[in-house]
Amino acid sequence: MPLRLVRPLRSALSLLALLALASCSTPDSPALTTKAPAPDLIQPESASGWTAKQAQASAHFAVAAAHPLASDAGREILLAGGSALDAAIAVQMVLTLVEPQSSGIGGGAFLLHWDGAKVQAFDGRETAPAAADENLFLKPDGKPMPYLQAVVGGRSVGTPGLLRMLEQAHAQHGKLPWARLFEPAIRLCEQGYALSGRSHKQLLNNTALRQDPQAGAYFFDAQGQALPEGSRLRNPALAAVLRQVAAGGADAFLKGTVAQDIVRRVRGHAGNPGLLSEADLAGYQPRQREVLCTPWRGQQVCGFPPPSSGHLTVMQMLGMMPAQAPAQAFSEGVPSAAWLHRYAEASKLAFADRAQYIADPDFVAAPGGDWRSLLAPEYLQARAALIGPRSMASAAAGQPAAALRVGWAPMPDQPEHGTSHISIIDAAGRAVAMTTSIEAGFGARIMSDGGTGLPGGFMLNNQLTDFALVPRDEQGRPVANRLQPGKRPRSSMAPTLVFDASGRRLSMSLGSPGGPAIIHFVAKTLLATADWQLDVQQALDLPNFGNFGGPVFLEQGRFPAATREDLQARGHRLVETELTSGIQAIQRSPTGWLGGADPRRDGAVRGD
Template identity: 70%
Template sequence: MNSLFNARPCWPLPALPALFALWLTACSTPLPQVPATVQVPAASPTAVAASSTIPVQPEGPSGWSQKPGWAAQRFAVAAAHPLAADAGYEMLRAGGSALDAAIATQLVLTLVEPQSSGIAGGAFLMHWDGRQVVALDGRETAPAAADERLFLKPDGQTMNYVQAVVGGRSVGTPGLLRMLEQAHVKYGKLPWARLFEPAIRLSENGFELGSRMHQMLSGDPQIKRDPQAAKYFFDAAGAPLPVGTLLRNPALAEVLRKVAKGGSEAFMRGPVAADIVRRVRGHASNPGLLSEADMAGYSPKWREPMCSDWRETWRVCGFPPPSSGHLAVMQMLGMTAQQSAAQSLDAGLPSAAWLNRYAQAANLAFADRAQFVADPDFVAAPGGDWASLLAPDYLRQRAALIGPRSSGVAKPGQPGLLKTAYAPQAAQPEYGTSHISVVDAEGRAVSMTTTVESVFGSRIMSDGGTGLVGGFLLNNQLTDFALNPRDAAGQPVANRLEPGKRPRSSMAPTLVFDRRDGRLLMSLGSPGGAAIIHYVAKMLIATHDWEMNVQEAISLPNFGAFNGPTLLEPNLFPAGTAAGLRALGHEVVERDLTSGSQAIMRRPAKDGGGWLGGADPRREGVVRGD
């Protein structure tokens, strides 16, 4: 495995035999085969409390809706909500580019999936123009007035997570619109204002409130405490509006009109920015430090994508730091490279023997992640190059620590000659996102993961100074920094908060290419906090090593480890899998792992060519295309 590639990607698509059918017929606990939404039982509270190294779920489960996979010949868009996918499809049919479709999709997600992403959040975007992959960083930044003690109480103790998140303290400078605007200048085909039409239309005319948003509102006691959000999402008695309610958002429609006409400046300066800052700094119980100067001064960053050869045929391109996604995914794939497909599956599902090695590799990768990864504009890479974490010799050294039984909690390695001066970051919650994948008729592609961080972000809704009902939710991205910036000895954490810094992320938008001829093979990604890393790794392993199509790969049961217990999605593995892992020394916790993966994969000629799109049965996503 080569560690890093800055050259133009060049890579073959494996055959796709009927492993999935074997799984469905042979597995003792197959995927639910029902068209309706089915509740997947959660793990017991006792099991989840077994270790503090189990990440909190970004968004809870809202059932299982079987997805068929969608074939398309010329273009396709995969998104987390049907109305958002429809908006992207409308742009593709109008002759728009993949980037145009992604922008229109994102704007509708602000309306229909506000708990996950929106125009007051951030995103990482991977773009392929047919010749070159680029990475554009629209991650939020820390306000100029903030410092590493932002989430420490007067006595020096760390705030609990809810104290930190809810209110203005956690709001970072939003970067999404500035980033999308810069990308549109280079890669857009349709006029900027045209891309706003579906979201404005839906905001004005209304959309039916879905069961997933209703369930998120019902389960969150904080969102209704914001007066603007309470007027929009709840009835006079304080109950969430019922499923099927026609939800209109005139405030968002007016803000979108301003940005459609005036560009991102209409959001980052003037009345919209002033209203955002007023609500952040004037929050009744937890004011923040965001300023109008922070808003006006935000700038996205064009970063060098990380492209890594994997197996004999694929080149996997992902986002560099401040994302930890690509590094952790490729570390895990590199450390498990010797596992054969024949030894990996038991009745079509990952076997206990395979999961034993995978979980140990994950623990090693997450130990390195906690030690090293942060904003590269503030923190030096180990050995002076992030490629050191993927160097073949280093991965062989780390893989040698994987034994026949669980090796327990892993320690970070030393990929460079000099030992790092930073302390490892303690485990803390990471939250939700949304993902968009697009391929267009001219072969361009987008993979974009986008977020407001926690469910409903900071639980602050801005009307953009319009005085109308509704609006958009503000992010809580600053809680992706280390809440406790130093260890007991006073040694700093790499991912501590500093003015203007971007917090570390797990987002892993990914593009896959054929190494031999340079063809694009796949656009993929997922929400899920730290578990994004596992969801993306699962899709790559299942499509390549296990020769599944992309929908089969997404629908596989989820699994993971975060340098602690090994997690399995409940009721989807045979009982013998957990027992086998426990026999190998693993602490096994069965709990919900609510991914929201979206992906589009090139179909082989024997299957009709074109593309196959997949969406996660655990959420509302769909694929649209021709």
């Protein structure tokens, strides 16, 4: 993949940065543009500012993660002779401490691993409790609970799968002892770390978190105020739990006193108790899925299959987008209105298929018996033919070749929330792309101390609200992604590994947090590096955009008035807002590797 710089585009982007600053104080948006925070549907986390970052070159290995301390931990493990998988475990344990709003041992993850010969997909997604059913989030009158009411409390907590999945992957690809990988996080738990500005912002006005006894005492002062940025946080409870897991493996978390404390807090929640049991925890099993590798632009793009919708939806959109050089696709340094129009329409079509078909493959069959039917070139060509010169009001799901029309109801739109992403390539060329989540900011707003009786702990997920809150439509047709016992909820997470056309030479590892907008953030990075010949940092710096079946979302202050007016003339409704991606990407370069971290978050790249 060429890494030459598109100089006119870079100059235009520099000019655009100045225009963006000016737009903050000049309300020049056209009348039809909604200039307000995006709905919770697509904007799961508040913005935390912009910090310009430089691409980081390294000769042998690279670690890109959502917090500098986590990236440092990964580098420490690689320097000690660990593998990419070893480093990912160390990074994740530190993220549990320093980015508790996004991921941790109380949640789950999707992990892609390249060992130099094959790609594997390790599914550590949470599962629904055995005692739950599709009506879990329906009130007695048959109407769904308000979203936040469903999220906060034990009702939304799924069986955490992260540690069992990492243990399984480590047994195959670990180089260092399991216990060694927990040392950086335990050390930081005991020594303390400085609360980031991003975490502080997530604490502000978080009433539900403040009301949890364990979390309230940890994140807030005696007056109930969020601890200020820079506060030194120590977490003795998490240190104790990690020591148990380091010594006893995932069983120390999924059985015994830690599991008992999780279940006690879930079932004993005062306002919204849940159904998770010790048997659910003890019985959790990760899955190894068949990786989806899709030819595109002379590359093989490998991603995660269902229950993630990420790869399928990304590649559907990209399959409907003809290749265009920057001179054709850009205007004033950003994607042009004509390009954005086609992208938005392709997105509508792809998200319609996503709502209709994609769910846990252990419960829902793929169209035609193969998920690749949604990516068949002739199918995407037929779908792309529906794109006209003006915005379509709405898009319906298609019918892939050889697929029988099934009786699923499309899943209505509902919020999906934040995650974290880790990209690592080690000195032997092994690679990890892992997207990891507890779902909403601070998950279910329940903190467990693992039965230690110590301050701090870890957050529990709210992944069950990724199932359809309304399981059937008015005709009684079931939604594919409805809750069923033991089922994994559909996700938008899109960990991605990119190879040359042969599939044998790795060229990139990437992924992002961001709820359903993950799909657009990953698609933007792939398009920018393949079509527009940008390096990963330049790709991440580009303004964000997306469509989820309705209005076009544009990153606030990043698109000129002429682009917005042109889109509106094509019939699009616009929403300008912060689109807080958190892409972590590593790309092959002529001298080794080039790492990029999203300027919108705290991420950092470390290498050697």
